[in-house]
Amino acid sequence: MSSGSLLIVIPYPQKSGIFSVYMTGYLDQYKKLGYEITTEKLYFWEGKIRYSLKWLYLMRYLADRKKTILLHVHTIPASGPFIILFLLLSRVLNRKVIVVSHETVQTYAKHLPRFARWIAYFYESLVVHLSSFYVVHTSFHKKEIESFAPTPKLRVIPHPAVKVEVKERERTIWGFYGMLSAKKGVDLLIDTYQEFPPGSLPQLKIYGAAAPGEEAYYESCRQMVKSEFSSLIHFTGMISEADKAEEFSKLSLMILPYRYISQSGVLSEATMHRVPFLASDLTFFRDFKDKFGCGRLFKTEDKESLKEEFVKISKDPLCISDEEFAALQNELSIERCAGEFQKLISKQN
Known part of the structure; x- marks a missing residue:
């Protein structure tokens, strides 16, 4: 029996990108838990404008009332402006979208001029408040979000790693x-x-x-x-x-x-x-x-x-x-x- 349906959207720098080992691990676990999985990639380095428009294409998934949408992994340069439209529509239709954020705003806005940093923080606050849940990997990141976009939707789930068989040998x-x-x-x-x-x-x-x-x-x-x-x-x-x-x-x-x-x-x-x-x-x-x-x-x-x-x-x-x-x-x-x-x-x- 299916536990439900998941759409997992994964941003990648380049079209040649492959699933990371931890993302593959997540997909395996969700399947074991009984979820039906659909994955979509967004490429944000090659053809940035063209691929950011893919959010408009992804809106079709919002028609499925039973589908939960996981955005792995949101970052400012990765998600692009059209994620805001996607999230707005998800709120109107009462769809669940869980955003997983990989980096703090200050990391990506570090070298921007002051006015651009303010835009970055405003953009991020919109993503936080429009999501159903906003997941970060560290308490440090959680504190940063709370400093400009406090919300009970925040959760901390650490960056996972897949258990491996450790080879015993001399390490040199x-x-x-x-x-x-x-x-x-x-x-x-x-x-x-x-x-x-x-x-x-x-x-x-x-x-x-x-x-x-x-x-x-x-x-x-x-x-x-x-x-x-x-x-x-x-x-x-x-x-x-x-x-x-x-x-x-x-x-x-x-x-x-x-x-x-x-x-x-x-x-x-x-x-x-x-x-x-x-x-x-x-x-x-x-x-x-x-x-x-x-x-x-x-x-x-x-x-x-x-x-x-x-x-x-x-x-x-x-x-x-x-x-x-x-x-x-x-x-x-x-x-x-x-x-x-x-x-x-x-x-x-």
Whole structure:
């Protein structure tokens, strides 16, 4: 017997984008819970105007009284202006639309002029108030929304990770994983790493491709690698999901030197592979460490602080204890997070 019908709308930077492992995990869980699933993608980097018009096409789904609509994952540049029309019509027709927001407004509005930042906050407040529920991943994000658009519709459901079989082997490599962009600080990582004599630290692997529009930054990071470190610092490009468990099993440390960010799915995924982390002391990373342990922090954008942590960790490598691992597996499991969404889906409008 069907539990109901879901439309899941997923924004992607490019048409070549694939379902992330956590999104695939959600789809699997919703199917296990008995939901009939329809998925639609929005591409917001290639043909931005053309694809933002797709919201008008998606309005046809609002004719189905029994369909709950989940927007994974809303961000200001991803959703575009026509989401407002979509949400307005959903309110008129009394349809349930759950918006899942991936990043804080201040993250995306950080470099905008003041008048544009006000527009961004106004736009976000409209999305918040027009949705049936507005889901964020962190308490930090919740507090930001409450500061300009307080509402009882707010919910916190953490960024999940799919449980994996952790391979037991000797871990000898440090790594970075993710789409490379200036905000993620890979240049700081490479610069600091090369302050040490070649071979005195574990090899460093940079897993990931350039984020859309960040191709020049990616290439500049590659050019930073000195000849004497060419055999120690490796740019692998993106790795497939099939290869991820094998690659992550080699890592003794995941380094996340972000300059600014509101949350990180990479952190959940790395720790689910039992890879400890070293991250900048941004609010999300600090909250994660306070709750789960599993790593250490350094001062954001502080080369000397990062260097000090490299020295400490090279002498005394980090590990994730059994207690820490059990706690994060429970809290961040895709099963638990999908169950939290099911509660919202089941609530009456």
